[in-house]
Amino acid sequence: MPTVLITGCSSGFGLETAKLFLAKGWNVIATMRQPRADILPVSDNLTVLPLDVTDPESIRKAVEQAGDIDVLVNNAGIGAAVPIELIEPDTARLLFETNTLGTLATMQAVLPGFRKRRSGTIINVTSTVTLKSLPLVGVYRASKAAVNALTESLAVEMAPLGVRVHIVLPGRSPETSFSTNATPHLRGLDNPDYKPMIESMIASFRDERGPLTHATDVAAAIWRAATDPGAPLRIAAGEDAVQWMAEAG
Template sequence: MPTVLITGCSSGFGLETAKLFLEKGWNVVATMRQPKTDILPTSDNLTVLRLDVTDPDSIRKVVKQVGDIDVLVNNAGFGAAVPIELIAPETARQLFETNTLGTLAMIQAVLPKMRERRSGIIINVTSSVTLKPLPLVGVYRASKAAVNALTESLAIETKPFGIRVHTILPGRSPETSFGTNAMPHLRGLDNADYKPMIEGMIASFREANGPVTHAADVADAIWRAANDPGTPLKIAAGEDAMQWMAEAGQP
């Protein structure tokens, strides 16, 4: 029975993905910074562990405890919607430390054993905002675009070892805590120049008009990447993300 380790399972995409893999009979290691055991079905195949992707000791303990990992899903991350001019340096660092360096740290922790076994799959969840420039998410977008670039090179490096690598690009989702988690980092509402732009962004996100991405869309895309060797390197998850990818001229 294969084992999948998923980061960021306390809500949204990670939680839905853990549920799907459990339903399919996999061994699921659902990791969270603050573990919650009551949000997932009771199962002998489920292990819930504390993991902070910015904490090397936390990563080492989890990887050692779990043992062989067939599929790694790097889903943990957070967002911040702030004008580039106004973003706090500490917020910028946190975005890259969590979204980019946290993903890299997980890859480096899991990849050696995958390489020894000559098998394994690494799936990195980024964002469809990397497909086109948008205001107020420049630093967040950069942190996710860096993971896209890293994944492309990683796919080349690991192919000789029988290891597949994929990137999932979700769209805007009302089912995640992205907006809630981003609000504490918001700056600029007291700036006359940026205020209209920020208020428009907040209103647009809350209304969620038009196509959106559901957590199930992302879970299904991750499942496909984990089980279908013919899955492309980049997978748009959600109707809006698929539209953006088509507009960007990417397969």
């Protein structure tokens, strides 16, 4: 049976994706910074490994322990919503080190094996915020847009070598830790120019009305990318994501 390695499985999209692949009978390597097997179903097909995508040695060990991998799902990421003027340099670095360079490093770790076997699939989870200009998520958006660009170029490089590459773009979801992760980095509520914008953003995070993306939507999109050779390079995940992608053309 095939094997999938998924990063960021402690909650949200990664956790739901691991559950789906387990239910489908796959071998699942569920990775997270602080491993917790109790959040996933008990299964002989499940291996839980520590993996910090900002640590090259952690990536090397996880990929080595995983053995032959058929599908890599890069889901691990971190969010921050803060005006570009006010974002701390350390926060900007963390966003790119986690979202962009972490994704690059995990891809580089599996690609030699994929090339050798002339098979394999890489699925990178980014965001529909990359499809339109939005306030307060400029640096986060840039870190995810960079992954889109990397993935698009990698797809061209890998096509002659039998390796498929896809981007899954979720929309706004109440089932992720984005707002929790973003809160410590928040700046600007004491600034009269930015305060109304930030308060509006916080309200939108808490508003669960209208079309949304659910973790099951993202898991289904990842499953399609992993199992359908005809799947497009970019796959929207969630009702709002489908609308945004249609508007973006």
